[in-house]
Amino acid sequence: MKALGQHVIAELYECDPEMINNHELVETIMLEAAEVSGATVVNSTFHQFNPYGVSGCVVISESHFTIHTWPEYGYAAIDVFTCGDLIDNNKALLYMKEKFASKSISVVEMKRGLLNLPVEQIRVKPVGA
Template sequence: MKALGRHVLAEFYGCEFDTLNDIKLVEKIMVNAALEAGAEVREFVFHKFSPQGVSGVVVISESHLAIHTWPELGYAAVDVFTCGDKVDPWEACNYLTRGFRAKRVLAKEQKRGLIFETSPQAAQAV
């Protein structure tokens, strides 16, 4: 069995309000996390909410990084989805932990696009 991609769902707690509410800073941290992991950044878009909060996505050749922040709670939810073997999503998550100065991080990895390799005999039986 082989996976097409790795999807890390990460929750960052205890982050500073000013960091999570600064659209340019969140954008910079997210783009740099992708680059730190070895990804090829294609484009990115971020939106600042009123009265607070930022959402955004960094599209990479290998898939994407996405974020939504709740500055008033010191919390950010992040997805790092990478395809192939070139980019390690955990490197991006480690960078984000440092960039957001998170006091606590909960993260888990989900394999995506499971490919079940079968023998030619099994394929013919289907």
């Protein structure tokens, strides 16, 4: 089925808490992951929370990479949304898993902007259902 984009929601568990609480390191790894995937980086912004945690976004020509970390749980929530067929999201996810020293990863992938699908075939799950 043809789609405009691919949205990957990843959860990294048992990450190195010090690594995912380091603002500069998290930004560097996210920028590198975007490059490894073949994406074109446009800009990035990251924020260090007090007492811990980092949130950030890497804007790419093809959409974005985002992250929010909970070092106290060794957990990082990552979204990778890309348009087109040239970006390798799996490469980026494996790179981030390795660099954040995550012991396990959970991934959900969804197609965004489904095309050539008759309206009666589009199934929308109501919020809260």
